[in-house]
Amino acid sequence: MKMKQQTLAMAVDQGEGFDHHRKPTKRDRFLAAMDELVPWQQLCAVIEPHDPKIGRGRPPIGLERMLRMYFVQHWFNLADEACEEALLDSTALRRFVGIDLGSERVPDGTTLLKFRRLLEQHQLGQALFAKVGQVLQARGMKVGTGTIVDATIIAAPSSTKNTDKQRDPDMHQTRKGQQWYFGMKLHIGVDSRTGLAHSAMVTAANVHDKHPLPDLLHGNEQRVYGDSAYASQKALISSKAPQARDFTNQRTRKGGVVDEIERAKNRNKSKIRARVEHVFAVVKRLWGFAKVRYRALGEERHTLVRGAGPGQHLSGPNAPDGMSVSKMPPRGHCKD
Numbered sequence: 001m002k003m004k005q006q007t008l009a010m011a012v013d014q015g016e017g018f019d020h021h022r023k024p025t026k027r028d029r030f031l032a033a034m035d036e037l038v039p040w041q042q043l044c045a046v047i048e049p050h051d052p053k054i055g056r057g058r059p060p061i062g063l064e065r066m067l068r069m070y071f072v073q074h075w076f077n078l079a080d081e082a083c084e085e086a087l088l089d090s091t092a093l094r095r096f097v098g099i100d101l102g103s104e105r106v107p108d109g110t111t112l113l114k115f116r117r118l119l120e121q122h123q124l125g126q127a128l129f130a131k132v133g134q135v136l137q138a139r140g141m142k143v144g145t146g147t148i149v150d151a152t153i154i155a156a157p158s159s160t161k162n163t164d165k166q167r168d169p170d171m172h173q174t175r176k177g178q179q180w181y182f183g184m185k186l187h188i189g190v191d192s193r194t195g196l197a198h199s200a201m202v203t204a205a206n207v208h209d210k211h212p213l214p215d216l217l218h219g220n221e222q223r224v225y226g227d228s229a230y231a232s233q234k235a236l237i238s239s240k241a242p243q244a245r246d247f248t249n250q251r252t253r254k255g256g257v258v259d260e261i262e263r264a265k266n267r268n269k270s271k272i273r274a275r276v277e278h279v280f281a282v283v284k285r286l287w288g289f290a291k292v293r294y295r296a297l298g299e300e301r302h303t304l305v306r307g308a309g310p311g312q313h314l315s316g317p318n319a320p321d322g323m324s325v326s327k328m329p330p331r332g333h334c335k336d
Contacts, residue, residue, distance in 0.1 A: 048063060084107070147192060148226065153181050157291075173205060174206045210229065220243075228266075249269055
């Protein structure tokens with residue numbers, strides 16, 4: 001971001017000699033880590049061709065500043081207006097976004113809404129996800145020859161108490177065990193060695209896990225891991241990765257008898273397969289995607305796929321020193 005002359009308000013926000021006894025909070029450490037890890041310039045380069053040019057009207061706020069505000073909104077699960085109020089209230093968030101109240105206003109909720117719609121209109125969620133993966137690989141986190149595939153259910157409101165008097169038509173119900181769920185599914189492919197998520201997509205909840213399987217593979221796999229939902233899918237795996245061997249968990253109960261040998265094999269496979277759960281923990285527990293935020297799969301596809309990209313920084317072995325999902329700051333609007 002372009003640096004401006006510092007005002008007294010900015011000096012106070014930066015803590016330059018005014019708060020000798022202030023202790024860094026979990027939010028401070030989290031934002032400092034993300035400020036260092038997220039490739040801001042590269043992500044801005046993806047969005048810049050679609051960013052409206054300077055013309056009549058109010059001067060532009062700045063692409064990186066809006067992107068940082070957009071990320072803050074999703075990291076702390078805030079509505080548009082709530083994000084504006086959080087920036088007004090929190091010096092840590094203003095410091096991260098780069099807002100100086102002594103010389104400028106906080107972008108309002110409508111401005112943030114228009115920026116989010118710009119990303120959705122040009123389907124930049126997948127492009128941002130891919131760019132994060134490229135940057136991580138350039139830093140030495142190469143995608144290997146093993147992929148773990150899995151899916152998780154994202155719940156949606158099942159109530160019909162709305163203007164249309166009906167549920168979201170893009171969402172569907174499915175049963176898991178003896179429990180019924182209504183919503184959508186997030187499918188991801190994760191590198192078995194590094195935990196790097198290299199592919200992601202969303203479907204309605206009633207779509208079986210196996211159907212998006214080819215789209216979750218990069219094609220150079222030698223091993224594919226997954227739970228029993230992907231059992232006996234060698235043909236689908238071979239259609240995208242001909243050299244891959246099927247290491248998915250197989251069903252252990254045959255004819256009412258448990259195959260203990262197969263059960264032991266599944267247990268060994270699950271030690272590797274468990275790495276995919278780190279990504280889901282970040283997306284659902286940290287980013288707050290246990291429930292959908294918008295109607296229609298289109299908006300959720302953009303938001304979830306975009307959220308899974310930075311989530312790679314904080315999953316499994318990629319977590320910064322001293323930081324993990326359990327040590328992240330609570331979501332929502334809270335004061336410093």
